[in-house]
Amino acid sequence: MTFETLGLSPALLRALADTGYTTPTPIQAQSIPAGLEGRDILGAAQTGTGKTAAFGLPLLQRLARETPPKGPRKPRALVLVPTRELAVQVADSLKEYGRHLRLNVTMIFGGVGMQPQIDNLRRGVDILVACPGRLLDHLDSGHAKLDAIELLVLDEADRMLDMGFLPSIKRVLARVPKQRQTMLFSATFEPRIRALAMELLDRPVEVQVAARNTIADTIVHRVHPVDSARKRDLLVDILAARHTDRVLVFGRTKHGCNRLAEQLDKAGLPSVAIHGNKSQAQRQKALDAFKAGRARILVATDVAARGLDIPDLPLVINHDLPMVAEDYVHRIGRTGRNGAQGEALSLVAPDEGGLLRDIQRMLKAEITMETVPGFEPSQPLQMNAKPAQGRGGQRPGGQQRKPANRSHGKPQQRAASPHAGPRQHRGGGRRRRTA
C-alpha cells in the first residue's frame, strides 16, 4: 500500500515524500479514500496512529480543488480540538502536509491575546484549527465567520466531552452549514461518542485501528504502596536512584504538579511541568525542552498530556493514580513502544486501592506490589475504597465518569527494593519534609 494508490494529489505526495513518510498507517489507509470521496468518517484512533494525516490529507486535497478567491477569505475547514497543544500539533501537521498548496492555516485557542487572532482572521483563513471556547468568543464578537465551512473535523472528541465542551461544541456547530463533510475522531466509540456521531454525521464510514489501548507487553508494571504524605519523598528517591534519560511523571491536579516540580527542583532534580494553568508559551517551551532532552523530568496532568506527541519513554511514574482506569492506559501508552522495554511505576496510597482495583480489572492482570523499605504505608491498600472525591478527582468540566464497581482484585504483595540503583532505601530513606 502506498500513498499514490490512495488517490492523493501530486502536491500532497510531494509533501509526504519531503516529510519522509513512505507507507500509510492503517488509519490513513482506511480513512483517506473515503475522505477524498467526501464521505463522513467516524474514526477510532489515538495520537500516534497517524490520525492527523488521516483526516488532514483528504481535507487539504478537497480544499485545494478550488483556487481560493483573491483577498481575505472565510474559513472553509474547521478542526475542533480539546487543547492548545493539540491545536499547535494539528496546525503544524496541516502546514507540513499542505506546504505545496496555497492554503492558510490559523489557530484559535485561549490563554493568549485575542488581537493577534483577530488580525489573522481579518487577513483571511482557509483552515481554522480551534478550541471551542475561544472560537465562541470570536464568533460572538463577529470576528470569526463559519458560514463558508465545507469540512468539519472533531479531533479527540472524547476528550472534548471529558472537558465539558459539549455545550460549546453545539453552539459552534449551530453556526456551521449543514451541507458539509464531517469527520469525527475519538479514542473509543463509547456510547456518548456514538450519540454525538448520530447527531453530526451522515451515513459515516467507520474506521478503527487496534487501539493503543492494548498496552504493550514489553511494559513492566509495578505498584509501590505508600502513604500520601510520603509520596513526594519516595518519588525523589526513585528519580535520584535512576539514570533514565527521560521520565514522565503524572500528577492528578495542577496544584499538585506545581508542588511536585518545586520539590524535585529543590532536590536537585530539575523538571518542567505542563498543565492547564500554564500559558501556551510555557507549555510549549516545557514540552520542547523535554522532547529535546534538555529537561529529564516532565510533570503533567492527564488533560495536559493527552494527545501530545511525546517521544518514546523508558519510564512513566504515576505519582497519583488516575481517577479513571482508561487514563492509566493513555499514560502508560507512552512507554514500551515499538518493542522497547518500558516501565510503569505507580505510587499508591491506601485510599487509592479502589482505583488500583479498577485498573487491574481493565488490564485483566494483577500488578506486582513492592513495598519500598522505609516507605511502608501505615495501613494496607483499601481495595474496596471508593475513589477519593473532591481532591482534584473531579474530571475537568465537572463530569465524573462512573467508577466501575465489580469484583475485587487481590494483588500479590511482596517487599522488595526495586530501585537497585546506586542508592539503597534504608530506615526511612532520605528524610525530607513534605510541604
Ligand code: AMP
Ligand atoms: P498523529 O497520530 O497524527 O499524532 O501522528 C503520530 C506521529 O506519526 C507523528 O509524529 C507523525 O508525524 C507520524 N506519522 C503520521 N503518519 C505517518 C506515516 N504514514 N509514516 C510515518 N510517520 C507518520
